[in-house]
Amino acid sequence: MSKVLLPTSQGAIYRPPTPTNASREVARGRPVTASPNWADHVKENAVDGRNDTKYHSDTTGANPKPWLLVNLVGSMWVKKIRVLPYVGGKPYRVTDYQFLLGNDEPPTAMNFSQYDLVGAIDGPVPRVEKWHEFDVSPPRCSRYVAVYKHIARPFDTYVMEVAELEVIDLY
Ligand SMILES: [Ca+2]
Numbered sequence: 001m002s003k004v005l006l007p008t009s010q011g012a013i014y015r016p017p018t019p020t021n022a023s024r025e026v027a028r029g030r031p032v033t034a035s036p037n038w039a040d041h042v043k044e045n046a047v048d049g050r051n052d053t054k055y056h057s058d059t060t061g062a063n064p065k066p067w068l069l070v071n072l073v074g075s076m077w078v079k080k081i082r083v084l085p086y087v088g089g090k091p092y093r094v095t096d097y098q099f100l101l102g103n104d105e106p107p108t109a110m111n112f113s114q115y116d117l118v119g120a121i122d123g124p125v126p127r128v129e130k131w132h133e134f135d136v137s138p139p140r141c142s143r144y145v146a147v148y149k150h151i152a153r154p155f156d157t158y159v160m161e162v163a164e165l166e167v168i169d170l171y
Pocket residue numbers: 045046047048049050051052053054163164
């Protein structure tokens with residue numbers, strides 16, 4: 001065993017457990033689960049930091065209530081959700097979107113009964129690409145963020161397209 005002496009100028013940094021007013025984006029690159037996707041529009045595209053890539057749910061009819069779930073990996077004081085749906089020429093698809101926060105993975109797919117609803121886009125939206133923001137007040141300590149198209153609609157209204165999702169926390 002050997003001891004290492006630290007220079008006296010170094011000290012421990014103590015971070016208080018209560019959040020400050022500093023905020024940051026915490027969803028980018030985090031693990032994502034979702035309904036099956038269409039073509040190469042994979043679920044990870046929703047949190048890749050690019051507005052020109054998207055998650056696009058499948059068109060088989062097997063999943064008329066698509067969902068996407070981001071695991072923030074740790075519990076975060078979520079104070080805002082920002083979302084850029086992909087509208088394109090199909091604004092009728094941007095309907096029935098719910099945004100939910102939870103502590104645990106759903107026991108079964110789409111069972112968000114233990115989650116808190118913090119935002120919604122009832123749609124249809126105008127035919128323009130636009131960010132939507134939902135304040136969470138007071139901030140909610142959360143590990144999971146879900147986007148859920150909670151009403152089953154016929155083809156192809158049921159398709160969910162999310163270009164980007166951002167989650168802002170206090171720390
Ligand atoms: Ca993207």
